[in-house]
Amino acid sequence: MTFFGRFRYKARLTLKTPSTSTTIMKKKSASKSAFFNLRVLMGLCIVLAGVVLALGGLGTFSAITANSAQAQPKQQKPKILDIQGLPPGFDCSKIHDLGIDKMENLRAGRIMIACGAAQGGSSSPSSAFLRLTKDLLPAPLAYGAADVDLVTHPETFPNITQSETYTIANPDNPNQVLVAYNDSRGRNATPINISAVSVSTDGGLTFDRLTCPDVGGSCTVIGQGPFAGTEGDPVILYNKPTGKFFTVWIDTGCGGGGMGGYYSATPSDPHSWTHYCVHSGGSDDRESGWADNNPSSPFFGRMYVSWNDFARGQGIFVRHSNDNGVTWSNETQVTNSFIRDVQITGDPTNGDVYVAGMDEGGGGFPHNDINKIYRSTDGGVTFTNTYTGPTFPGPGVGAVGYFAVMFTDGGGYWRHEGWGEP
Structure with missing residues (x-):
């Protein structure tokens, strides 16, 4: 799993004041002398300008480097993995050809996650709070009490x-x-x-x-x-x-x-x-x-x-x-x-x-669905399509790959659109 983050650059500027002069003059605060000294101010401005330009140049250089890298096509090597429950050397480039991105079972999900084509889930940080809330609610508001x-x-x-x-x-x-x-x-x-x-x-x-x-x-x-x-x-x-x-x-x-x-x-x-x-x-x-x-x-x-x-x-x-x-x-x-x-x-x-x-x-989002019924009158030997329903919009608010999702957080909730007995 790869993590992407932001890096914060911190510039530190150290100012040194000149050593105490032996010349007899009116005594001033060292900080005020440094602050109002024209040469110090000019030096400070130059240093700050250098820092700004350096940081800006870093960003520009990074952007140029990224664009240059993007402009140069790389030869992608097939991603071969040993995934538990599969023969060794599974080729992740075959996911679409094998229809794994359409499958709903946990074996297919494990392959998608291992190949980096899907994001794995994690425990909800709110589960303990929800359980506590349920226990504290009086009946009949205690959801799931029975x-x-x-x-x-x-x-x-x-x-x-x-x-x-x-x-x-x-x-x-x-x-x-x-x-x-x-x-x-x-x-x-x-x-x-x-x-x-x-x-x-x-x-x-x-x-x-x-x-x-x-x-x-x-x-x-x-x-x-x-x-x-x-x-x-x-x-x-x-x-x-x-x-x-x-x-x-x-x-x-x-x-x-x-x-x-x-x-x-x-x-x-x-x-x-x-x-x-x-x-x-x-x-x-x-x-x-x-x-x-x-x-x-x-x-x-x-x-x-x-x-x-x-x-x-x-x-x-x-x-x-x-x-x-x-x-x-x-x-x-x-x-x-x-x-x-x-x-x-x-x-x-x-x-x-x-x-x-x-x-x-065809999956994705948005798309239209059609319900179908197939009937057998000879004990499952043959089937005939006896009903084809009208098209209707599939549910969801977006898609992660083939599957529609119920939330806009980028995935994790894949929704199958038909379930239960006809």
Whole structure:
């Protein structure tokens, strides 16, 4: 990281008064004599003028040097970096060609920051004040007073950030609620582990963040979650035929940057999760999922995952599993060009599957967006574009690269413009 600052130059001028004269004369204050002495005044003016010219010349010289340097084109060498979780020797000049500047997952963000193409975040200095304010406010003004904290077990600064929750309740046991989310707790773990799940067994009154007390089963590092090798971007599904929960993340164990996760029938036990892959790839992004848990549906038990594959034209693809997650079908290509995958969902009455997408108008700011819906009536084998909405201005006040931002402070807040189920 490079820091730019201003340098302050301080000129110091030292005046020496002549030694005391032996000539008999009227005694005066030495300071007054020096101040009103014409020769001293002239010397002072010359010195000050020299200082001013020197400083001005320095600025002019700097400007000339800068302009000269700018006028002479430099041969830029490719920036090659070894980035955690990637094969050694990543070429930062390929960011745009690979679509990394359009991706939303934390793996892509890590690459952008490492290559100097994006600015990393930092903790808010006002967070402690806001927490104190909340505690001091009387009800009902205590904002969030009924909220339940998902983040249990110790945390170590600065790895204390969580984001992007995905919540699901067990339809066969409403007391069992799981929330998947990004968690920076394991960003320095080997392998990386920035995914987390908090489990409630009392209908959401309390939650426990899955944390490994020892090594065994899916627990590989004490004090971390059981999802080693995953890089966030949470999805969690419930498979009714088996009573298992399936998490889906960007997974380094599935081709380096594909989609996979862990499943468990006893999710409260951090040792009980088993790894699997949905798709082995190197540039998967913005995955979403849906499970058909209606026993009367012609596709009962089928699980679906959609995503943008930036290694194949940046289009939307869908895979499904007919055997409760043991195997996953070859993907169906929903779009031939870049349309952001917003969310996949389904009609529980007849098993139809819908994918919501968004044409983001080339990104940046300002730009226009278009909502799109794609429908499948054959269990995700084929999809048809059944709805294209009108254009509307994308939200934001500016842009950092491809993404629009909500604030004018130069970035840090990237905003995805479509979210949730259609």
